[in-house]
Amino acid sequence: MSGVRAGLRRAGVALVALLVALVLWEVVKAVVPDTGVHLGTASLLPRTDDRAMPHVWDVLARLGEAESGARDAPTVLAATLSAAVFTLGIALVGWALGVVGGLLLAVLMQRWRVAEHAVLPWVVLSQTVPLVALAPLVVGWGGRLELGPLQWERWMSVALIASYLAFFPVAVGALRGLQSPTAAQVELFRAQAAGWGRTLVSLRLPAAVPHLLPALRLGAATAVVGAIVAEVSTGTRGGIGRLVVSYAQAASGDPAKPWAALLGAAVLGLVAAGVVGLLGLVLRRYRTAEVS
Structure with a gap:
């Protein structure tokens, strides 16, 4: 029984980690400019526009649409x-x-x-x-x-x-x-x-x-x-x-x-x-x- 509880606990931790990653994705998209952050010719942060970083809900919605x-x-x-x-x-x-x-x-x-x-x-x-x-x-x-x-x-x-x-x-x-x-x-x-x-x-x-x-x-x-x-x-x-x-x-x-x-x-x-x-x-x- 303890093994089942440990497995459920690990699954819960993995789910929370996934949710945190999705939230961070949206935070980065909201904070970082669409063109990214550049220092001279060097790119410090990537572009965050909808073409480079689509919203999480857009990706989830695309899963339910036809492939072609x-x-x-x-x-x-x-x-x-x-x-x-x-x-x-x-x-x-x-x-x-x-x-x-x-x-x-x-x-x-x-x-x-x-x-x-x-x-x-x-x-x-x-x-x-x-x-x-x-x-x-x-x-x-x-x-x-x-x-x-x-x-x-x-x-x-x-x-x-x-x-x-x-x-x-x-x-x-x-x-x-x-x-x-x-x-x-x-x-x-x-x-x-x-x-x-x-x-x-x-x-x-x-x-x-x-x-x-x-x-x-x-x-x-x-x-x-x-x-x-x-x-x-x-x-x-x-x-x-x-x-x-x-x-x-x-x-x-x-x-x-x-x-x-x-x-x-x-x-x-x-x-x-x-x-x-x-x-x-x-x-x-x-x-x-x-x-x-």
């Missing part, structure tokens, strides 16, 4: 939801791959200290590679794969790129958690003739849960970001990434439309992190010392 002038065109909200579900599915596949890879790396680095010294710097270094440069390589590499009767689809490349971002926080968080048991606890298992495998399952993995849950939530959010960026970079259609690009092309004549898609992308990241956060209810018995 076609008779059977869906509403912007319907199109955004459809694209968000598509991207969420790919992001969850990438998240699952990243979790498996991150956990395996963490177990490897915990088991052998030399592996930690050899692998961890490369794990950190891997996150410095820009996705824009990585995406075309992954698409080209995937196109040369032969999976028998299966064909490598473009969405698989997007999922692989999403897993690339998701595995890092999982690997680091899991390693920190697996190393968290005290020397006395480890010695107690050794005194009972417990091998490395039993110690891993009965001691280290339960001790890693408080460290792993925040890493899983962060990995879910980064997987969504990776999926959105990869959709744009690889040209994958049907997702929220391509929808943002498509709507941005109409920004000059319909300024609220791109912001509606961006709002959907932001909510998508929160939903992904919230869904993964439900794992905390299942594993609440191990969360007595959860860290952030």
Whole structure:
């Protein structure tokens, strides 16, 4: 019951933070001049006119309007939801791959200290590679794969790129958690003739849960970001990434439309992190010392 209350409290805090952000948006729009604030040729604050920063209520109203002038065109909200579900599915596949890879790396680095010294710097270094440069390589590499009767689809490349971002926080968080048991606890298992495998399952993995849950939530959010960026970079259609690009092309004549898609992308990241956060209810018995 306490886990449910904690989840509701976090959801309430997130809702309040969203409302505060919307209020600040309108305050900035009301206070900052339409042309922005400039110091010589440098721009200190951006333009706040209706074309650059539409009102919040205009964006919300645009969600309920038709996407285009076609008779059977869906509403912007319907199109955004459809694209968000598509991207969420790919992001969850990438998240699952990243979790498996991150956990395996963490177990490897915990088991052998030399592996930690050899692998961890490369794990950190891997996150410095820009996705824009990585995406075309992954698409080209995937196109040369032969999976028998299966064909490598473009969405698989997007999922692989999403897993690339998701595995890092999982690997680091899991390693920190697996190393968290005290020397006395480890010695107690050794005194009972417990091998490395039993110690891993009965001691280290339960001790890693408080460290792993925040890493899983962060990995879910980064997987969504990776999926959105990869959709744009690889040209994958049907997702929220391509929808943002498509709507941005109409920004000059319909300024609220791109912001509606961006709002959907932001909510998508929160939903992904919230869904993964439900794992905390299942594993609440191990969360007595959860860290952030």
